[in-house]
Amino acid sequence: MIWSDMYFRLKSPSGDYYDLPPETDFSDLPEFPEGVAMVYWDYYHDEKKHYDNYIKLHKKLSDQTLFAGGAWIWNGVAPNYSWMAATLMPALEACRENGVSEVICTFWQDNGAETPMTAGNLSLTTFAEACFSGENGLQGEEQRVNGDYMEFLWGDGREAWWLLDRFDNVPGAGKNNRYADNPSKFLLYQDVMLGLFDEQIRDLGLTEHYQRLAEELAEYRSRHSGAHVLFEYYEVLARLLEQKAELGIRIHDSYHSGDRDYLAEAEKNGIPACIRLTERLADLRQKIWMEECKVFGYEVLDIRLAGVRARLEYAGKRLAQYLSGETDCLPELEEKRLVYAPDQSDGSHALCSCNFWQNIVSAGNIAGI
Incomplete structure (x- = not known):
């Protein structure tokens, strides 16, 4: 061929x-x-x-x-x-x-x-x-x-x-997701303190979207005790996205409005909840990988999911430092958030696609270096 x-x-x-x-x-x-x-x-x-x-x-x-x-x-x-x-x-x-x-x-x-x-x-x-x-x-x-x-x-x-x-x-994707928007990937991996995609998803209601999705997956699994582990994996992913999709937006907005109560809540409960879900997600993904594939290649996903946990832990530490007075400024939250990839040709298309992990986790990836 x-x-x-x-x-x-x-x-x-x-x-x-x-x-x-x-x-x-x-x-x-x-x-x-x-x-x-x-x-x-x-x-x-x-x-x-x-x-x-x-x-x-x-x-x-x-x-x-x-x-x-x-x-x-x-x-x-x-x-x-x-x-x-x-x-x-x-x-x-x-x-x-x-x-x-x-x-x-x-x-x-x-x-x-x-x-x-x-x-x-x-x-x-x-x-x-x-x-x-x-x-x-x-x-x-x-x-x-x-x-x-x-x-x-x-x-x-x-x-x-x-x-x-x-x-x-x-919400915000094109008809039939024709542009291959992938918010589940970039919201899973993006850093909540850097918020590279926060303005892309603002006001789209993705927290509620993923909450409903998690509930429907949970309801299906409750009625089908023999459901494939795949559906547990995706239920956990939906619950993680429910917690994490707009977490960076809320942290950023609370920092600028002086809402220290929310920052304390995020540091004490919101971020730890995301960490626990990330750990469970990683365990399930490893199980599925080993059922389907040779061991080679899983190291990539292992590193990526460990990175999600590490950056959530970092966010918790930074908020704790700010709330305790150890630092009076969080430069990560001072930077203006921009729309990652506005669609100039389709006004009904609010989202975007970004399928390269290295472009999601940092704005410092210049020409792949």
Whole structure:
């Protein structure tokens, strides 16, 4: 197999993969090797017309064309099922109509493989159902796999799996989370004293969002004693985000308004609660990793989650120093908070995507150094 962007980018003035017009001529390119299949990969488009055009372009190069769609488990720490479904259905419909009979569901693991492999079960089943059902054009709720079938295959019904989509498909995200916003990742890792993403999420109500999500996950687990450990892991993550998502905002605002009572409450109760949840999260993530993967690679997540705990402990110490009079100023809280990545093209899109851990934990990462 050869993934076709190596050919298509040669014909694009910008070096892009997805901007070729239907009349593109490939006759000046090297002949495609005999016996090698061309893979058209596309995880980013939700219109069948685009896929139709691109399959036809691929067939100009090779009569052995495969399609690779995305499970979207690389959004960060939680799957992006909404965008998986929105891109998958028109793609597979186009494949069926254009005679592409072989397709691949990809499980990329960008930036640390933070989303458990098991979280891709819904994507796999949705993919298979769309391939073998013979039905075209299923969209939105209609395409979601029958709950009994999901439970038969994986032990948990579809309603439970779709709860995981709500970690990143939150108020302020684009339709179907088309921009791959991942607040569950950047709010998990961001430093509460530095608040790099605080203005990005201000007034979106994410504390209440994650509280409701945690309650629904807990309610599901109470009714299904045999639920996969994955759902306990995500319940703990939701409870941690409920506590931590806006903690930095409240600390910052209380510092500037002189609300020492809240700062004392955060130092005594809020931060320790986050630390306990982080420890439980790390234990569960380790258990899931060892069930799914070789040991190699877990050191990355171990270091990252230990860093969350360490920076929470630091925040507690700094607040204690301020409240005791050991220091009369916290420079971390003096700096003006800015919106991390404003979207100038879509006024309804308030959130952002940041899938590189090193860009979340510090503003001091300049050019990767």
